Amino acid sequence: MSHGVDKMYRLERVPPPVQSSQRVYLIRPSLLQLKTLADHVHSDHAAHPELHVHVVVVPRLVSWVTGLLEEEGLYGALTLHEFCPDFIPLDDDLLSLEMTSFFRDAFLEGDFSGCVDVARAINTLQGLFGQIPYVLAHGRAAKAVVNTLDLLNNQNSPKKTSQMPEISHLFIFDRDADYVTPLLTQLTYEGALDDHFGINAGVVEFPGEVVGQDTPRKVPLNSKDTIYDNIRNKHFASVSSYLITKAKEVNAKKEQAQNMTASQMKDFVANELRTLQTCHATLALHLRACESITKSVKQDFETQLTTEHGLVTGASNAGQVRKFLKNCLARMQPLTDNLRLFCLYSLTQDGLSQKDYKELASQVLAAHGHKHLITLNNLRQLNLLSATESSTSSTGVNRDSSSTNIQGRLAQVTSLLPKKGQGWRAAAKRLRLIPDPDKAIDLHNPSEPSYVFNGAYTPVMAKVVSEALSVRGAFTQTLLDSLKVLPGTTTSQAPAPGSPVGPHVALVVMMGGITYTEVAALRLLAVTSGTRIIVASTSTINGDQLISGVVHK
Amino acid sequence: MREGRHLARPSSLPWHRGTLLPCTAVPGATLSVRKMNRAENDAYWGSTDTAPPTLDNFFDEDCEVTWTGITAEFSKFPQSGPSKTTPDGNSSSSGSIVDNITVHSVSDWNYVEVKEGRSSTSSSSSQSVSGVGKAIGDKLESWKPPSVSIKWNSSQGSGPCVQCAAKDTEIVQLKKRLENSYSRYNLTLPPDDTINRIILGQPYSLESYRSLEDKLALLDTALSTMDGSAILATILHLKNTVKKTIFTTEMQARQQACTLYTNYLRKRHKYSEAIEFLRSLGKPEEAAILSYELALTGKTPEARIKNMEKSLETHFVFSSVSFEAKMVKSHMKLLERQMAIDEVDSKDQTNSMLLKYPRAANVVDKSLLTTLFYCCMYHWEAGEGHVGSPLALRKAHDLTDRELLWTALKGRARVNHWPLPSELDSWLGSKGLLGALGSLSSAFGSSGKILPKGIKATLPIEAVVHTLHGSGAPSNVLAVYIDLLDNVESRLKLAHNYKCHQAVIDIVKWKN
Numbered sequence A: 001m002s003h004g005v006d007k008m009y010r011l012e013r014v015p016p017p018v019q020s021s022q023r024v025y026l027i028r029p030s031l032l033q034l035k036t037l038a039d040h041v042h043s044d045h046a047a048h049p050e051l052h053v054h055v056v057v058v059p060r061l062v063s064w065v066t067g068l069l070e071e072e073g074l075y076g077a078l079t080l081h082e083f084c085p086d087f088i089p090l091d092d093d094l095l096s097l098e099m100t101s102f103f104r105d106a107f108l109e110g111d112f113s114g115c116v117d118v119a120r121a122i123n124t125l126q127g128l129f130g131q132i133p134y135v136l137a138h139g140r141a142a143k144a145v146v147n148t149l150d151l152l153n154n155q156n157s158p159k160k161t162s163q164m165p166e167i168s169h170l171f172i173f174d175r176d177a178d179y180v181t182p183l184l185t186q187l188t189y190e191g192a193l194d195d196h197f198g199i200n201a202g203v204v205e206f207p208g209e210v211v212g213q214d215t216p217r218k219v220p221l222n223s224k225d226t227i228y229d230n231i232r233n234k235h236f237a238s239v240s241s242y243l244i245t246k247a248k249e250v251n252a253k254k255e256q257a258q259n260m261t262a263s264q265m266k267d268f269v270a271n272e273l274r275t276l277q278t279c280h281a282t283l284a285l286h287l288r289a290c291e292s293i294t295k296s297v298k299q300d301f302e303t304q305l306t307t308e309h310g311l312v313t314g315a316s317n318a319g320q321v322r323k324f325l326k327n328c329l330a331r332m333q334p335l336t337d338n339l340r341l342f343c344l345y346s347l348t349q350d351g352l353s354q355k356d357y358k359e360l361a362s363q364v365l366a367a368h369g370h371k372h373l374i375t376l377n378n379l380r381q382l383n384l385l386s387a388t389e390s391s392t393s394s395t396g397v398n399r400d401s402s403s404t405n406i407q408g409r410l411a412q413v414t415s416l417l418p419k420k421g422q423g424w425r426a427a428a429k430r431l432r433l434i435p436d437p438d439k440a441i442d443l444h445n446p447s448e449p450s451y452v453f454n455g456a457y458t459p460v461m462a463k464v465v466s467e468a469l470s471v472r473g474a475f476t477q478t479l480l481d482s483l484k485v486l487p488g489t490t491t492s493q494a495p496a497p498g499s500p501v502g503p504h505v506a507l508v509v510m511m512g513g514i515t516y517t518e519v520a521a522l523r524l525l526a527v528t529s530g531t532r533i534i535v536a537s538t539s540t541i542n543g544d545q546l547i548s549g550v551v552h553k
Numbered sequence B: 001m002r003e004g005r006h007l008a009r010p011s012s013l014p015w016h017r018g019t020l021l022p023c024t025a026v027p028g029a030t031l032s033v034r035k036m037n038r039a040e041n042d043a044y045w046g047s048t049d050t051a052p053p054t055l056d057n058f059f060d061e062d063c064e065v066t067w068t069g070i071t072a073e074f075s076k077f078p079q080s081g082p083s084k085t086t087p088d089g090n091s092s093s094s095g096s097i098v099d100n101i102t103v104h105s106v107s108d109w110n111y112v113e114v115k116e117g118r119s120s121t122s123s124s125s126s127q128s129v130s131g132v133g134k135a136i137g138d139k140l141e142s143w144k145p146p147s148v149s150i151k152w153n154s155s156q157g158s159g160p161c162v163q164c165a166a167k168d169t170e171i172v173q174l175k176k177r178l179e180n181s182y183s184r185y186n187l188t189l190p191p192d193d194t195i196n197r198i199i200l201g202q203p204y205s206l207e208s209y210r211s212l213e214d215k216l217a218l219l220d221t222a223l224s225t226m227d228g229s230a231i232l233a234t235i236l237h238l239k240n241t242v243k244k245t246i247f248t249t250e251m252q253a254r255q256q257a258c259t260l261y262t263n264y265l266r267k268r269h270k271y272s273e274a275i276e277f278l279r280s281l282g283k284p285e286e287a288a289i290l291s292y293e294l295a296l297t298g299k300t301p302e303a304r305i306k307n308m309e310k311s312l313e314t315h316f317v318f319s320s321v322s323f324e325a326k327m328v329k330s331h332m333k334l335l336e337r338q339m340a341i342d343e344v345d346s347k348d349q350t351n352s353m354l355l356k357y358p359r360a361a362n363v364v365d366k367s368l369l370t371t372l373f374y375c376c377m378y379h380w381e382a383g384e385g386h387v388g389s390p391l392a393l394r395k396a397h398d399l400t401d402r403e404l405l406w407t408a409l410k411g412r413a414r415v416n417h418w419p420l421p422s423e424l425d426s427w428l429g430s431k432g433l434l435g436a437l438g439s440l441s442s443a444f445g446s447s448g449k450i451l452p453k454g455i456k457a458t459l460p461i462e463a464v465v466h467t468l469h470g471s472g473a474p475s476n477v478l479a480v481y482i483d484l485l486d487n488v489e490s491r492l493k494l495a496h497n498y499k500c501h502q503a504v505i506d507i508v509k510w511k512n
Helices: A031-047 A063-071 A102-108 A114-129 A140-155 A189-196 A226-231 A236-259 A262-296 A301-313 A318-330 A335-348 A354-368 A372-381 A396-402 A406-416 A423-430 A449-453 A460-469 A477-485 A516-529 A543-548 B038-046 B067-074 B106-118 B124-128 B130-142 B146-157 B164-183 B191-199 B212-225 B228-241 B244-252 B255-267 B271-280 B284-296 B301-314 B319-347 B352-356 B368-378 B390-396 B401-414 B421-428 B439-443 B454-458 B461-470 B475-482 B488-497 B501-511
Strands: A022-027 A052-057 A079-082 A088-091 A094-096 A134-138 A169-174 A203-206 A217-220 A490-493 A505-511 A532-537
Touching (some): A022 A031, A031 B255, A063 A079, A063 B228, A102 A140, A114 A505, A134 A140, A134 A460, A140 A169, A140 A505, A140 B191, A169 A460, A189 A236, A189 A516, A226 A236, A226 A262, A236 A262, A301 A318, A318 A354, A318 B401, A335 A354, A335 A423, A335 A543, A354 B319, A354 B368, A354 B401, A372 B284, A372 B319, A423 A477, A449 A516, A460 A477, A460 A505, A460 A516, A477 A490, A516 A532, B191 B212, B191 B228, B212 B228, B212 B255, B228 B244, B228 B255, B244 B255, B244 B271, B255 B271, B255 B284, B271 B284, B284 B301, B284 B319, B301 B319, B319 B368, B319 B390, B352 B368, B368 B390, B401 B454, B401 B461, B461 B475, B461 B488, B475 B488, B475 B501, B488 B501
Parallel strands (some): A022 A052, A094 A532, A134 A169, A169 A505
Antiparallel strands (some): A134 A490, A203 A217
16 A cells, blocks of 8 residues: 555444554545544553544544544544545536535534635635635535634735636535435436436446446546536437447448558557557447446436426326326335436425425335334425424424414415415526426427426526626616525625726635536536536535435435 | 633622632733632532533632733643643533643644644744743743754754754744644634634644624634635534523524534534524424434334324424424324234235245334335225224325325335225225226226216326336226226227237227
């Protein structure tokens, strides 16, 4: 091993054997991991008092780390370090902090400490590219980032801040501003790859059947591969035809070689043959991947898509959706798939009636186990699920008697009424997320970001960024007003008049994970708006990861 | 320490006897110490549950609160060793979670250096304590904490001053650090200053926030930044230093803090404390769910059932969680049945299905539908009196026809049995299932054309045929199911798809 490390271990309950005088733990600031670490140190201490333990906390040494170590009597006995990796570039235009637990930590458990790390990473970028003049942030986490960013800016030397900005816009959004996007089935090629094989930190692990060998192989996915770069954001339906056309071109070139003179041949072998061969291999790989995805999609894939898109556009009949969902549950389809549809149903209906909720919830528990009562509770905390006719009359022992008086009954009745201007449907309408169904959409040569969902829905982030970038200068009041329909508050900053704003480059940050679908939509937006858009997030995410992050284990 | 906390209204306290020593040496300091009869003290605090868990601190002993007094306190440290020990010998295990700097730990200084190297810009606090710093500067010359002397000695050992500049920086850093450590007991920094220090990873101390007002200001400042690290540090400071009723009242007004704190307790496996906290906040629903989560951590199924029973009695008593209570009861009932089934099946030597298809896993802790699947596999024929009978399970838990039919189809297919719609129908009993799976189809034979509308209302036949085909059902069985479809075209299409030649012929014949 390099750097003098003897051996690396995954952190487990049983401590690794003591082989040298020093040991380094590399951990996230998670209490459970820390407890394991503390147990290790205690159990090794008796036999190996000389063992020196270093703890590297990634990305930040937070108060409960030192607190727990102190409680364990280990504070001072260990050497603490912190390591902040900043943004990790997954591609030229995609940055990630790989904080995969951020969504759960922040939105479910109320721990927004990761925002400081995001702010630090943005601050590093600002150190390199200058202070970003236009800032638009929406949501709780986004606000925390902006606050911390201000704090860090005050710590910076004035020299840095006076640098000519190279990034003009900073957008920060919370995942809870748009739950619908991750819940929908991804339809871009990259999104489909993520849904089916899982892309981790820009690397996909293809099973043996796709790579044409016995064992799975990891393949990095980025713009360095020009063929992949051409197909990644395409609608899945148009990928294989593109690949086939390309494959024919390659074959044609190879055939040309048959009629070449000796010198032409020499030139061909020296220059072109290699590229053609790698090209051929890549094309074959992606064709097999396409095939594998097509084969593995559920038999009722089309019904699934129609149901999803019908829910979003409001075209489908709620009764039919319930029936479809109940069948999925009775057939014990995967838990995350079922919960995705359940949440999507609840969100798009602006909450379910108590009766519907209880019926579907009990079927979820029957199919997947009663312990998911906790999962359902988590989803309700996140507002991914909600049952109207709120049961907020909490200490409800006396509830029945209290509701006999007229006031009580009145309150019950009014709580049943849909609240004006709230809920997902109102937001979708206000932000015009659902395109006109009569306007035809070209999935093969898209011009609108909604192509990622067959023209049924535009991801919130793509919509807002596009609105904001369409106006030169400060954000319009109309835009700021329309954001009020989303949960959370908006923060915006604009530079003093006359100060330099730099070229049209936008940094878009998603707090709580970004889907490849959104990345694709933003890439299209970059082309249509003539802006360079760099996307950053706490991690990349898909619907299954979003849900399984909050499933009770 | 505990006396100090009640300084706001000393005269009203019956046990007030000690002398108030005003702090004279340091401007702006808020600390003072009284002494009190320990027996009285114990009697008062011992009788209530309001006592904060850790109250031992430096100032339980007689001490003068002046700079020299503090120095005298510090001079005791070398004897007390590297772990954090208070002068009177009581180590404070849970109370001092918020401390980040300790003057006497060598490795601690290493950590401090790491931090300093990174955040090289001047810390805001060094400006605000500069007045104190001057006073300390003189003291520094005559007195060095042990760790500093170690460092100086070791570096002097390496020979004449080669890297003077580096050493000067080090000295400056150490001085600053020392000033900070002095200030921790004597100076209350503005809350934002302290919170920013926590966020930026600089050393900080919350010890000096003694008045309730100060503590709340600190908490609110932390909440406004939303940094979990700062919020939790201030919550724990508040919790450890005020009595429970005050803590609860103040937390109640700060919901975000409650979520964070509850989850902190949960992750520390302090479930009962979290449950009690949620209840005191007036959130019985959340407390109930958490008590269920705690119940599930029981090691054996028996223990889990017992836990659930207890949690039902104490927490699931509110009408707002009646649905959840019903689910928990159903969970208990299911676990009991699963254990009974396992008891029977693990000993059973006669059940031919168990011999032919050895059990892959114990049925305990599986979901309701998986249990039904298991029962359909192994106890299909069993009468309702048998514990493993699918019908008994159906009776005990409100299973819908859809759930029953899908699971039965799949469970039977697993043992290479594909019941015909008529068979399933009689299995379910005629009641309520007239519309389920072609109850009439048997009466009309395979050509059952007059089908009740309810068939498709229960199961999507195309999906059923697909599933049956996937499980290897023979084509004559598929034909019967295909026949349930109303639409002739889709019947023909399915029959073609799944190569049911006889069905194709029948359909074509019927069409003509």
